[in-house]
Amino acid sequence: xxxxxxxxxxxxxxxxxxxxxxxxxxxxxxxxxxxxxxxxxxxxxxxxxxxxxxxxxxxxxxxxxxxxxxxxxxxxxxxxxxxxxxxxxxxxxxxxxxxxxxxxxxxxxxxxxxxxxxxxxxxxxxxxxxxxxxxxxxxxxxxxxxxxxxxxxxxxxxxxxxxxxxxxxxxxxxxxxxxxxxxxxxxxxxxxxxxxxxxxxxxxxxxxxxxxxxxxxxxxxxxxxxxxxxxxxxxxxxxxxxxxxxxxxxxxxxxxxxxxxxxxxxxxxxxxxxxxxxxxxxxxxxxxxxxxxxxxxxxxxxxxxxxxx
Amino acid sequence: xxxxxxxxxxxxxxxxxxxxxxxxxxxxxxxxxxxxxxxxxxxxxxxxxxxxxxxxxxxxxxxxxxxxxxxxxxxxxxxxxxxxxxxxxxxxxxxxxxxxxxxxxxxxxxxxxxxxxxxxxxxxxxxxxxxxxxxxxxxxxxxxxxxxxxxxxxxxxxxxxxxxxxxxxxxxxxxxxxxxxxxxxxxxxxxxxxxxxxxxxxxxxxxxxxxxxxxxxxxxxxxxxxxxxxxxxxxxxxxxxxxxxxxxxxxxxxxxxxxxxxxxxxxxxxxxxxxxxxxxxxxxxxxxxxxxxxxxxxxxxxxxxxxxxxxxxxxxxxxxxxxxxxxxxxxxxxxxxx
Numbered sequence: 001x002x003x004x005x006x007x008x009x010x011x012x013x014x015x016x017x018x019x020x021x022x023x024x025x026x027x028x029x030x031x032x033x034x035x036x037x038x039x040x041x042x043x044x045x046x047x048x049x050x051x052x053x054x055x056x057x058x059x060x061x062x063x064x065x066x067x068x069x070x071x072x073x074x075x076x077x078x079x080x081x082x083x084x085x086x087x088x089x090x091x092x093x094x095x096x097x098x099x100x101x102x103x104x105x106x107x108x109x110x111x112x113x114x115x116x117x118x119x120x121x122x123x124x125x126x127x128x129x130x131x132x133x134x135x136x137x138x139x140x141x142x143x144x145x146x147x148x149x150x151x152x153x154x155x156x157x158x159x160x161x162x163x164x165x166x167x168x169x170x171x172x173x174x175x176x177x178x179x180x181x182x183x184x185x186x187x188x189x190x191x192x193x194x195x196x197x198x199x200x201x202x203x204x205x206x207x208x209x210x211x212x213x214x215x216x217x218x219x220x221x222x223x224x225x226x227x228x229x230x231x232x233x234x235x236x237x238x239x240x241x242x243x244x245x246x247x248x249x250x251x252x253x254x255x256x257x258x259x260x261x262x263x264x265x266x267x268x269x270x271x272x273x274x275x276x277x278x279x280x281x282x283x284x285x286x287x288x289x290x291x292x293x294x295x296x297x298x299x300x301x302x303x304x305x306x307x308x309x
Numbered sequence: 310x311x312x313x314x315x316x317x318x319x320x321x322x323x324x325x326x327x328x329x330x331x332x333x334x335x336x337x338x339x340x341x342x343x344x345x346x347x348x349x350x351x352x353x354x355x356x357x358x359x360x361x362x363x364x365x366x367x368x369x370x371x372x373x374x375x376x377x378x379x380x381x382x383x384x385x386x387x388x389x390x391x392x393x394x395x396x397x398x399x400x401x402x403x404x405x406x407x408x409x410x411x412x413x414x415x416x417x418x419x420x421x422x423x424x425x426x427x428x429x430x431x432x433x434x435x436x437x438x439x440x441x442x443x444x445x446x447x448x449x450x451x452x453x454x455x456x457x458x459x460x461x462x463x464x465x466x467x468x469x470x471x472x473x474x475x476x477x478x479x480x481x482x483x484x485x486x487x488x489x490x491x492x493x494x495x496x497x498x499x500x501x502x503x504x505x506x507x508x509x510x511x512x513x514x515x516x517x518x519x520x521x522x523x524x525x526x527x528x529x530x531x532x533x534x535x536x537x538x539x540x541x542x543x544x545x546x547x548x549x550x551x552x553x554x555x556x557x558x559x560x561x562x563x564x565x566x567x568x569x570x571x572x573x574x575x576x577x578x579x580x581x582x583x584x585x586x587x588x589x590x591x592x593x594x595x596x597x598x599x600x601x602x603x604x605x606x607x608x609x610x611x612x613x614x615x616x617x618x619x620x621x622x623x624x625x626x627x628x629x630x631x632x633x634x635x636x637x638x639x640x641x642x643x644x645x646x647x
Binding site (some may be wrong): 055057058059060076079080081088089090092140149153154155172174175253254257258259261262265266269270271272274275276 | 365368370371374392396412450471472473474493494497507510511512513514516517524525528570631632635636638639640642643644646
């Protein structure tokens with residue numbers, strides 16, 4: 001070990017320290033810091049503040065501390081006029097998580113083989129295939145959902161095709177959970193394929209050969225070599241798909257027929273016609289807290305995996 | 310989306326026009342005011358007119374509550390107009406002394422939402438009820454019974470809007486429950502009715518109604534009178550049900566937000582839109598009923614060609630609910646879709 005290393009942390013001793021505004025990187029990073037502060041962090045604090053404010057009679061709120069927004073998630077006045085435990089919001093929250101989880105799982109199942117296939121192509125074709133995966137992003141999301149309505153709806157592409165094959169006429173696959181899930185998986189798929197592809201592409205083929213040389217069969221190779229090495233990509237893809245899926249409003253309303261509320265539409269209702277902003281903000285904060293827990297859990301697991309010898 | 314685009318395009322057109330003497334910023338329902346009339350006003354008075362559009366009364370209220378919106382004219386519906394007066398966020402511009410006031414049909418003057426008629430001049434009114442596809446459903450439509458308690462061919466072919474307002478109102482009309490009821494037992498009846506109807510409902514959606522109804526994906530849809538009229542005129546086999554329990558009504562009015570930067574131009578514009586000739590042109594453009602006096606033989610949508618706009622059943626206008634009543638409405642809706 002050298003002398004200077006012994007004197008670490010060096011930063012404290014570097015004398016005299018330049019004032020931070022003389023530092024070019026401070027000014028260079030300032031725009032992005034301001035953008036982050038005003039566009040991301042400040043709004044979250046505002047939502048947090050509104051969630052503990054008192055509702056106004058006609059929407060809006062007053063700055064009086066009130067936890068009614070949070071207690072309403074669990075307890076409400078029942079039809080008999082007494083305060084009782086109301087599971088309806090928990091049901092909506094649970095359903096939203098289930099839908100987002102199912103979307104993530106299905107995306108994973110489809111994305112891994114697709115990404116693996118692309119990564120094993122020659123470089124020129126690889127570029128074209130990756131480009132094709134991103135192609136749906138060029139079209140607005142609402143149009144992509146409408147396209148699915150045309151495919152699955154009455155007299156749509158799929159029902160007409162089935163009719164040609166002898167199935168009964170007039171079938172419709174719209175307005176159910178399957179339709180919602182189809183559209184959600186479709187819109188989220190590129191978000192999963194790209195990170196998974198990035199990590200699979202870096203996978204060293206010789207490691208797979210080595211596994212086979214050591215009598216690992218295909219299953220063992222997948223489980224002990226390929227999955228651990230591509231885990232960061234899988235986790236990144238899962239987060240990119242899961243988190244936005246929690247806030248989905250469009251697909252459940254347009255494809256699912258809006259017969260069952262999701263968290264997104266619940267929040268929208270509270271800020272709109274419901275005129276109960278603090279409650280809407282409290283649900284949004286709860287959603288955020290749950291996502292945070294999910295992310296922390298994933299990060300901890302990833303960290304543990306890295307430490308393991 | 311198309312509506313936003315059209316509004317933006319319109320706004321851009323005027324934004325690029327030559328330097329004008331004055332300005333006027335209008336905040337109105339998407340595609341609700343005749344662009345031809347706006348252009349005419351703009352030319353005649355050398356005023357640059359900007360039009361932005363909103364899609365819900367709540368959006369409008371929120372924006373005006375925040376203050377200094379920069380708008381000179383807004384067009385809230387009656388129940389929100391009342392709130393705006395009570396909250397003091399719109400101007401008393403002495404509407405009852407204007408020429409425009411004389412042009413309001415007598416029966417629409419001094420309504421409960423603006424008793425003195427000093428804060429507003431109405432621009433359009435209409436109704437909401439259920440519309441059927443007449444190719445698919447030939448049965449009776451003279452009661453909400455066929456919609457809320459469907460039998461036979463309507464089962465599974467019914468669609469409601471994705472938000473509670475008018476739907477709950479219609480259910481209240483059917484059950485004889487007053488609008489904005491704060492009575493839990495009464496609202497429980499509304500919930501029970503909607504819950505029993507739910508298995509027959511295909512979709513709760515406010516988007517894409519015209520094509521869903523025309524294609525026969527559903528046979529009955531909760532909808533607006535003017536939209537139903539426009540769909541029928543373009544060849545869709547649709548009919549607005551004249552339900553004996555009545556229809557849910559709305560009326561939009563011009564108001565001037567407090568602190569409007571171009572107050573005088575706003576009054577000028579309201580007067581301009583309320584002349585016999587222009588009110589007629591506006592009515593023909595918007596395909597809704599006009600609360601203003603119009604030139605009868607220039608009206609395109611007459612009683613014969615557009616029965617949708619001339620209901621012979623009572624119209625009950627949506628009220629301004631108290632927070633307690635609104636909570637009951639929200640609770641019914643959340644439990645229905647929980």
